[in-house]
Amino acid sequence: MSNSSLFSRTVLVVGLTIAAIVVLLPSVWQPLPDWLSFLKGNKIALGLDLQGGTHLVMQVDSDQAVVNSLEINADELRRELRKAGIRSPKVEPTADGLTVTLPSDGRAALLELAASQFPDLKVAASETVNDQLVQHLTLLPEEVRRIKQSAIDQSLETIRNRVDQFGVSEPVIQRQGDRDILIQLPGIQDPERAKDLIGKTAVLEFKLVRDVDAEPIAKGSQPTPAGTEVLFETTSDPGGTRRKGSPLVVETQTLMTGDVVTDARVRPGDLPNSRVVSVDLNARGARLFGEITAANVNRRLAIILDDTVYSAPVIREAIPGGKAIISGSFSPDEAKDLAIVLRSGALPAPVTVAEERTVGPTLGQDSIRQGMRSFIVGGLMVILFMPVYYRFAGLLADMALVWNVLFIAAALAAFGATLTLPGIAGLVLTLGMAVDANVLINERIREELRVGKSARAAIEAGYERALPSILDSSITTFLSGLILFQFGSGPIKGFAVTLCIGLVSSVFTAVVGTRLIWDYLLSRRQMHTVSI
């Protein structure tokens, strides 16, 4: 090949090598000096399996959001029907709509109401049972879709708020598929607590306590009085574990919900080393709370979160200022988390953990150490073996290997890719497979030398003949890497990425990099024999 081509290839290889080193600087040089700050984004991030952390997939029960919405519709429709003068209308939510039971003469009023005020409900079949009209209404499919969609959007927003306030650095919170939320919390110390915080529906309700003996009702030996339900108080051990406490009979009617809360903070309580959560209400909430407390002096008001009674203080007097206090035996963490969920609001639908993967910091450290050790040992074995077998050509193959590691690391940094344990395995594997291209070339050169070709001719023919095989074999492995990337999740993706980058870089270093050195030796050093 001509000297000018030798020159341009040298520029290419040297340029890429320098670029690779520069891109890697932020990953190894800490803290980064100011004049390099433009490189800040290019850092190899450690995956959750290496630095420790929690990977969660939360499933949003969006069907429940539809049910919730139907219940609200049912309440409103019942109220409107009463307003329209219909006696004792029955409105029941079903799986996909509402069933209204009312005297037959109320049909016109119902249809008019449905058309004017409930456009999302479609009038479906009706029947007559015992002189009563039973009318089915179904929720429009697009409305169902919208509710589900917005349940996920809202959940995502609420969870993001909670995680932000919890204080996790660089969390990942995103949608996955059509009903899941993916959450990654790097370096988290107490995953159980984080899971509780994220998964809490956090519906805050204020209900009046009915002053009856709750024990027999809770045991089932006495019927529950009409318009009431049994809920349990929560108590906490000295160890901090929450337990189900004594039962309370509360009115079913909710006087006020958490949507009027504007702020919630942890305050010291009256007792030493105790704490309460103080809640600020907006104007509507303050007025409502003032009215409720004024009308129910000397009764107990239960403060309920997700159907658990946190406290049920006796109302001493009307409270006009728009502030409520939730007391209870909170640990500092519990109080803090309660304040967070109250501030960030309720989830529109319950969420459950569909997948959890938590790696503790110790195992992460172990994995890095073991991964790196197998990388170094495996690499050294290959590096020592190649010159033994191929002499000078083996040294070139070794050089290509080091180049490969440099290029792969630089590519990972440049793409802001994440290094995972399978990623390290991919890197180790690349070391083993990257020599393949060099082996193919060297074996070819040996064959050409055997038939008596000169050094230059043998090297040229060797590279030329090996190229199709190198490309074919790299492309096939690359294809399986792509499929792996497409199918894989999390850490497996890391493996696929390093494998694919490694293939591209090994073809480059073998075909362009080592060739450059042979050409240099042939043209500048008048090399006549090949050490291979």
Added chain:
Amino acid sequence: MLEIIPNNTRFDFVGVRKTALAISLAAILACLALILIHGLNLGIDFAGGSLVQARFASPKATDEVRAAVAEFGAVDVQDLGREGTEFLIRVPLSEENSESVNARVTGKLAQTFGADKVEILRVEAVGPRVGEALRVKALLAVLFSTLTMGVYIWIRFEWRFGLGAGIALLHDVIITSGFLVLFGYEFDLSIVAALLTVVGFSVNDTVIVSDRIRENRAKDRRAPLANVINRSINETLSRTILTTGTAVMVVVSLFVLGGSVIHAFAFALLVGFIVGTYSSVFIAAPVVLFFESAGAPAATERGAARSTAPASRRT
């Protein structure tokens, strides 16, 4: 010049193909039987359930740990071989939500052995829906990648080569899976990644041999295909062994030093690489010959003169 394989080897690979096919067929049947009888040991990625990896301050007996968590049902406790201080506890999917099982298992361990005497290294929980989705995805990935490889080779070479490669790949995947079952390893996502890598690696070898067959046929179109195949395998033999050798070197290093998390992964690669190399030499190319001799005369479309006799044994 150091050579593992002398440059003029004349092993009659094609000649022993019937023996090789018989051995492989027996191995495949044995592995399939093993898989069918014993069942694939699905990890929690695919079966759902939960897993807790715990490290104790002092050595514990497996039975001691098992007794502590016996209340959670069919619990599997595995000693990870760190002088009895590290254990893997797996709880199968039950009616209950698997996440709460994990919290209770870790709570029970702390209660039994002392909260400061046990460290939770890893916790995983996979719900039934996610498990099923991952199962389907994994199966599709293995099938799809085998198919893609076959089609690539078919386009690049001839249909018989693609078929030979496809058969060799299935051979590799089945035998590797059989070994995993035999040695009691679980199937999880990382094993599927390993199988796909094995597929890529094995096709690699097959491609190199096929390339050489094509090249040698172009040189001498009248030579019997059996001879060409034999010659091509022999010519690429030292490359095959060297590349497998270096790959096996690093995989052994991963297997021995890589730690508990990727132990099964490294094992699958180790078996797969060795089986994959065997199949590219003894299965993929000879299968081409089998279809050549068994197939219709119209099978060859690239104009290469074929041997008249089925599978000449001359070398």
